[in-house]
Amino acid sequence: MAVIPKIELSGVTKSFDANHVLKGINLTVAPKESLVIIGTSGCGKSVLMKCLNGLITPNQGSIKIDGQEILGQGRAALEDLRRRFGMTFQFGALFDSLPIWENVTFRLRHQQALDKNQAREIAAQTITQLGLAESVIDQYPAELSGGMQKRVALARAIVDKPEILLFDEPTSGLDPITGGVIDRLIIDARERLGATTVTISHDMASVRRIADKVAMVHHGVIIWAGPAEEMNESGVPEVHQFVHGLAEGPLTNEKPAASPAKMAGS
Amino acid sequence: MHGFVQNIGRTALNFLAAFGRITLFSITAVRWIFTPPYYWQQLLRQIIDIGYFSLPVVGLTTLFSGMVLALQSYTGFARFSAEDTVATVVVLSVTRELGPVLAGLMVAGRIGASMAAEIGTMRVTDQIDALDTLSTRPMQYLVAPRLLAGTICLPFLVLVGDVIGVFGGYLVGVYRLGFNPSIYLARTLEYLEVSDVTLGLVKAAVFGFLIALMGCYHGYHSGRGAQGVGRATTNAVVSASILILIANYIVTTMFFGG
Numbered sequence: 470m471a472v473i474p475k476i477e478l479s480g481v482t483k484s485f486d487a488n489h490v491l492k493g494i495n496l497t498v499a500p501k502e503s504l505v506i507i508g509t510s511g512c513g514k515s516v517l518m519k520c521l522n523g524l525i526t527p528n529q530g531s532i533k534i535d536g537q538e539i540l541g542q543g544r545a546a547l548e549d550l551r552r553r554f555g556m557t558f559q560f561g562a563l564f565d566s567l568p569i570w571e572n573v574t575f576r577l578r579h580q581q582a583l584d585k586n587q588a589r590e591i592a593a594q595t596i597t598q599l600g601l602a603e604s605v606i607d608q609y610p611a612e613l614s615g616g617m618q619k620r621v622a623l624a625r626a627i628v629d630k631p632e633i634l635l636f637d638e639p640t641s642g643l644d645p646i647t648g649g650v651i652d653r654l655i656i657d658a659r660e661r662l663g664a665t666t667v668t669i670s671h672d673m674a675s676v677r678r679i680a681d682k683v684a685m686v687h688h689g690v691i692i693w694a695g696p697a698e699e700m701n702e703s704g705v706p707e708v709h710q711f712v713h714g715l716a717e718g719p720l721t722n723e724k725p726a727a728s729p730a731k732m733a734g735s
Numbered sequence: 736m737h738g739f740v741q742n743i744g745r746t747a748l749n750f751l752a753a754f755g756r757i758t759l760f761s762i763t764a765v766r767w768i769f770t771p772p773y774y775w776q777q778l779l780r781q782i783i784d785i786g787y788f789s790l791p792v793v794g795l796t797t798l799f800s801g802m803v804l805a806l807q808s809y810t811g812f813a814r815f816s817a818e819d820t821v822a823t824v825v826v827l828s829v830t831r832e833l834g835p836v837l838a839g840l841m842v843a844g845r846i847g848a849s850m851a852a853e854i855g856t857m858r859v860t861d862q863i864d865a866l867d868t869l870s871t872r873p874m875q876y877l878v879a880p881r882l883l884a885g886t887i888c889l890p891f892l893v894l895v896g897d898v899i900g901v902f903g904g905y906l907v908g909v910y911r912l913g914f915n916p917s918i919y920l921a922r923t924l925e926y927l928e929v930s931d932v933t934l935g936l937v938k939a940a941v942f943g944f945l946i947a948l949m950g951c952y953h954g955y956h957s958g959r960g961a962q963g964v965g966r967a968t969t970n971a972v973v974s975a976s977i978l979i980l981i982a983n984y985i986v987t988t989m990f991f992g993g
Contacts, residue, residue, distance in 0.1 A: 524864050548870045556868045562861035566780075566853075576869040579772070625869075 473536045475500040475633065475665040476521065481530035482689075483516055490516045491527065492689035498682070503659060503666045505676045505697070507711060508686035509720055514669045515559075517686065518635055521667065522554045523547045534633070552580070555626030555664075556635040560642075561618040563610035563625070569596070570606035573624045580629075595624045599654050616647035620654065627658045634659065636668040640675045652678045673712060676700075685711065687720070760952050761882075767875040768883050774876055781884030785846050785943075789892055792845060793838045797896035800833050801825060801903030809912050821912070822922035825904035827931060834897045835889075835935045836983055839942035842889065843975040847950040850881055851971035854954025855964035863955070878951045882944060889943030890936040897935065930990075938986050942979050949975040 474497040481494040490513040498504045506514050519525040520532060523539065532539050539550055563572050570592035571578070578588050593603045599620045610618055619639060626634060639655060640648035652675050659666050670676050676683060677697065684694035685708050693705045700712055710718030808824045854877055857863050866873045901923060908914040950971045957967035 519864070522868060524867055551868055551870050554868065556865075558861040558865060560860055562865040564862055564865070565856075575871070579869070579871055 472499060474498060474533070475502070475535060476504075476667070477531075477533040477536075478520075479531045479533075481517070481520060481527045481532060483513075483520060483525060483527045490689055491520070494530070494686075494689075494691055496684055496691055496694065498665055498667060501659075501663055501665055503656075503668070503679055503681045505668045505670050505680035505683050506686060507670060507673075507676060507683060509711070510671075512686045513689050514686050515637060518556075518637055518667065518669055521633075521635060522551055522556060552576075552629075553632045554635060555629070555631035555633070557619070557622040557626050557637060557639055559638040561610065561615075561622045563618055563621055565610055568607055568609055569613075569621055572610065572621060573606070573628055575625065577629055591628065592624070595628045596621065599624050600650070616643050616651070619643065619647075619651050623651070623654055623658065627662060627664075630662050632662075632664055634662075634664045634666045636666065636670075638669050638671065640670065640672045645674070648672060648675055649678070655679055673714070756956075757948070757952055760878075760955070761948050764874055764878040764882050764948070764951065767872065767879040770875065772875075774880055777876060777880040778884055781880050782888055784849075785842065785884050785947075786888035786891055789838075789842050789845055789888070790895065792841050793892045793896045794899045796837050796841050797829065797834055797900035798903040800837055801829055801900035801905075802907045804828055804833065804900075805904040805907040805912065809908075818912075819922065821908055822904065822914070822919045823926045825908075826901050826923045826927050829900035829904070830897050830927070830931045830935045832935075832983075834893045834900055835938040835942060836979065838889065838893045838896045838939065839946065839979045839983075840976055842892065842943070843946045843949075843979060844972055846885070847946045847971045847975040848968045850947060850950025851954040851957070851968045852964055854878075854951055855957030855967040858955065858957045859959055859964060873955075878955065881947045881951050885943035885947030886940050887943070889939040889946070893935055893939035894932075897932065934987070934990050937990075938983060941982050941986055945978045945982060946975045949978065 476496075476498040478494050478496045481491055482489070483491040494517060496504075506517065508514050516525055520527050527540065530540070534550065534553070539547070542550070563569075564575070567575070570589045573592040573595055574583065574588040577583055577591065583591070589606060592606050596605055597603055601617060601620055601624075605613070605617065605621075610621070613621065623639070626636075634655075636655060640651050643651065655666070655668070656679055658664070666679075668679060670679075680697035682694065683697050683700050684691050685705070686692070687707050693703050693708045695703065700708065703709065703712075706719050709715075710720050804825050805821055808828075809818055809821050812818050812820055812824070854863075857877070863873045863877070866876060905916075905919055905923070908919045909916050953967040953971040953974070954964075957963045
C-alpha cells in the first residue's frame, strides 16, 4: 500500500501582476522526510514555502497535507492547519516588543490558558534544549546575537511540537560554526518530534547535512528533485552550477521577463 | 490635452481605490474590536503609550496656546472695549476648537508616526507573517487594540488639555493683563455649556480613531526596506493631519446642523 505523502503539490502557480513567480510546481514530501529547496535568489522559493502554510494563496493548483486539500478552505480551517506547522523566517521575525519567553510561548499562551509561570518554564526548557542559557528568557530579541535569535526562532517553531517544520534560510548570515550548530539543532528537533521538514537554503554545506531530498526551483518550476546524495550527479547543468557555486553556466541572477500577454494587461 | 485628462482620470481612480481600501481596512479592524479573543495586554500598552506618554506634549501645546490666545484676544477686543470677554473667548476656543485640533495634530505626529513605523517594521521583517503562522490574526492583535486605544485616549487627553489651556489663559489674564482672579474664573464658567465640552470630546474621539487608522493602515501596507517604512511614516502623519482638519469641519457642521 502506497504511503500518502505528507505534502503534495500539483500544478501550483502564483503570479503577482505580470510577474509569474511559480509556473506549475509539482512536488511531494514523504512523512518525516527532510526536503531542502534550492535555487537562485528571486526564483520563487520563499513564495513556494509561504503557499504551503497559507500565507500566500496560489492562483491555481492543489496543495494536500496528509492527502487533504488545503486550498479553498475558510479562515478557521486554515488556522487549524497552521497549528500543525512551525516556521522560522530568514531574519528570525521575533517580536521586538516581547521578551524571549513571550516570543517562544506566543502561540501556546494565546491558544491555551497558560499562566505566566508555566509559560516561562516551558520557554526555559525549550531554549535550554537548544543550547541557550535560561537567563536569556528575560532578554529582548535586539539584545541577542544573530545565532541566538535563530535558536529562539527555532524554539518558537518547535515549542508546541508541530508535525511539519518550515525553515526559510536558517543559516543565512551566520558563521560556518554557528550554521553547523543550527543544522544540528534542526536535525535533533526533527528526530525528536518526528516532523516532516521543508527548508530553503543557499548554503550547500547545510543542504548536505540536513537534506534527505533536494528540489531545485528555477524560473518558477522544479527543474530537478531527488535524493540529496544524487545531487552531484543530477546531469542538470543548472543544478551542477548551483551545487558547485560556479560563476559560469546557465544560471544568472536576472529574473526572466514577464510574459507579453500579462504585460499587456490581459 | 488627452494626456492631461488621462492624468486627472488616473488620479481620481487612484484616490477612489485608496478610499475603498482604507474603508475596507477600517471596517475589518472595527469588526475585530468586538470579536474575541481580546488582547487586553496590547490594549493596555497602547493606552499607556497614547494616553499617558502624550500628556506632556498635549499639555505644553494647550498651555501655550491658551496663553497666546488670551494675549491675542485681549489685543483685539481692547480695540472696541470688550476686554471682559477674554476669559469667555479663551474657554470656548479651547474647549470647542483648539484643544481637540491641537491635541489631535500633536498626537498624529507622535503616535501616528510611531504606529506606522512599528507596524511597518514588523511588515518588512516578516513579524506580521510570523503572527499569521502562530495562528494569530494581525488585524485583531495589532490594529484593533490601537484603534480602540486611540478612540478612548484622545478624549481624555483633550479634557486634560482643555483644563491646562484654560489655565494658561488664566495665568496670562491674571498675572500679565491684570484681571481680577475671581472675575476671570466667573467669566470663564459663565457662558461655558456642557455641549461645548462634549463637542470637543466627540471631535477628539473621531480624531483618535483617524490617527490610529492612518498609522496602522500605512504601516500595514508599508513598502520594503527602510525607505518603505519611512514613506509609510510620512504618509501616516500627513494623511492623519489632513483628515483631522476635514473631520473637524464635518463634526462641527453636524453639531450646528449645517
